[in-house]
Amino acid sequence: MEFKKKNILDINSLSASEIEFILDTADSMKEINERPVKKVPALRGKTIVLFFQEPSTRTKLSFELAAKRLSADSVSLAASSSSMKKGETLLDTARTIEAMKPDILVMRHSMSGAPHFLSKFLKCSILNAGDGRHAHPSQALLDMMTIREKKKTLTGLNIAIIGDISNSRVARSNMRGLVKLGNNVRVFGPPSMIPFKIEEEFNVSVSRTMEEALSDADAVIMLRIQKERQGANLFSTDREYSRFFGLNRENLKNSKKDVLVMHPGPVNRGVEITPELADSEISVINEQVSNGVALRMALFYLVSGGSKNENSD
Amino acid sequence: MEFKKKNILDINSLSASEIEFILDTADSMKEINERPVKKVPALRGKTIVLFFQEPSTRTKLSFELAAKRLSADSVSLAASSSSMKKGETLLDTARTIEAMKPDILVMRHSMSGAPHFLSKFLKCSILNAGDGRHAHPSQALLDMMTIREKKKTLTGLNIAIIGDISNSRVARSNMRGLVKLGNNVRVFGPPSMIPFKIEEEFNVSVSRTMEEALSDADAVIMLRIQKERQGANLFSTDREYSRFFGLNRENLKNSKKDVLVMHPGPVNRGVEITPELADSEISVINEQVSNGVALRMALFYLVSGGSKNENSD
């Protein structure tokens, strides 16, 4: 197969076979990360700019390591040091970056749609590392990679996504991808955090109780309560949230025996997941992080034309 | 020719033939940036420290990419993480950096003369990336590179520099370089922003009107209104500034037909330049950014002794 996408902006614009091709490529990248010398010359001489307008530990570090392991040169541009402080428009900032001839621009932005907007004007590849509440495709792809690796399939599975669905780009990208590959996705969370008409828009079901969401589940993706973003009054206390929407051994008892516990991190221990469960044998939270590097190596490789001689969009 | 300068501190200390040699070298570096593999081993094993005491997007990114494309190792030292917060003197900070054996120190500092001061004490090469209101030699050189590339000459041209001349290190460095190469430089701006006796000191003319400044101009260098630095009351509103000192199609009509519109960026659209003009076919703002990387590659290469076997100052 030849991968023809120039940009990875969201999951929706990828076909099922493109998703599977990305996951296959990531599986083979993963092997590189297990070697004593974790470096291949695939992208030597390529320039990757990491433009993060929102803070991030794991996502930025993951992209940065992925770049280095492919021998690409990467430079970071934080919002705090950026000209946007001086009143420059996003498009002007992006054009300035592009004028320096990067091959790939990885961007995170608080504005939904920012990467799509820029993709209309820039010639370099754009990888969306999270835009507003809209999409976080590399996170969804690494989640899918992890589920497929553990379950040996990625179709026909029951997958629950629990938490603040409304504000979650992780949820949106996972719903798109998992449904596209033929899985049954149920969402559950505080009623105020479930988007209106989500069933029709995303082809998922909304569970009425935690028990219903977790029943026969093959994997549970817990979403992060973003304390640093939200007003404190969406729910009264951590304890209350944990009681009604937190994951624990007890409410997992009707899930599949080999259910996977997943979380994009960082975990609020004792809120979304009990500490015991987060560290248990069914938690794949750290595998998600490991797979994230391999998955991002695959994205860099594929948008650079790794699977073919000529690149087009 | 052998390039014998160890430091690039300002334009004034470069001869006309040195400037032309730098531009010739930058032209050949530019070709590297057009290749699929944008990397040559010229400075492998050399260490470049980027010491920016003032924030910057494009200049720092440009130097950083230039370093990587020559295979040099670069490390950044921001003021915010620097020992200067702990009360260390500039000289002690610089000596500490030098003790780690960098080959080149790129520095930006709010104090005019800081790089000159340090150059008396340090053995490594120093590239001034902007010091106070004094000099910004790499910016002026990339501006000259861009004009020469487009006009096929860099002598006898009419070049207007418009805006806050007093506070602009870009203006000072460009006046020095353009006059040295035999161009006619006119400056124009709010009277409070034109330095006293600038005609004598820089051998330029001060225009009395925008029309006079732009008449028969081959290139117009618009300066940035540094809203983040200046008090708001140097002029009353953006609209007023734009009306009297902004560039637009109308006031360009008596310039040369192929006049170049230039700006060091980031542009305050609608203030210094109309948005339409900034994006037009006569704007070379993005070319300036592209040329900036090549020009800085040339500076790194030349101060490292790229043009000869032995380096001296």
Add this chain to the structure above:
Amino acid sequence: MEFKKKNILDINSLSASEIEFILDTADSMKEINERPVKKVPALRGKTIVLFFQEPSTRTKLSFELAAKRLSADSVSLAASSSSMKKGETLLDTARTIEAMKPDILVMRHSMSGAPHFLSKFLKCSILNAGDGRHAHPSQALLDMMTIREKKKTLTGLNIAIIGDISNSRVARSNMRGLVKLGNNVRVFGPPSMIPFKIEEEFNVSVSRTMEEALSDADAVIMLRIQKERQGANLFSTDREYSRFFGLNRENLKNSKKDVLVMHPGPVNRGVEITPELADSEISVINEQVSNGVALRMALFYLVSGGSKNENSD
């Protein structure tokens, strides 16, 4: 000799022969830093994460340059961009970092014991770059390297450590190392800054006067007054501190003729040391910085199994 330590957490856990082996290795690394091409492929393909929860110029820059000179890939993770802002625990942050498969984690943390704590859970090597008031082993090792280089021995020397002993991880690590190698260590400082029972715990002597501390001294390690950390009222003024606890030509007159003046930097000139003395021929402050890069190269090399085929702890 085979170096078998996986981590460098403090000086106490190193034997005298391990310390000497590290210093020997650092001496040979130092030669690389004098070459025109300061780079060897020893750690190509290894990944080093620099995780600094406290700010630092020289230590972080030193580790970063050491990594690059051995051709390792290094990525930085500052506290300000870290998930710890989002409420993640230290262990979760560290596990996330480890899941990305770094070979070495260099960490600085305000909490004494943080690197020891993490070393129980992580498989990658940990280098302590300073934890609270507890330990700063790479600083003590570079101090020992510098003394040994200048004195041609590192046993039987009289070494004074002057200043705020209580709050100094540099003092603690130096006391451990210097005593272990058979030197006579005297400490002196404001009585409120001398830990209770330090003689018994560290096997050093507490001097009653500056004169006593400096008498026949081979080297004097001046500690930094950490103005940015301490309350202003530990002593009344800089001038008073300087008068009673500062180093100058006068109070050095009964030291050995070739006494070494040392300081971990950054120096508060005129407080801990007179400016004249800091720049004098007996000051080795800049040599300490130079040796720091070589010493950290040695640590990277040794914990990566540079001295053997198989690595164990």
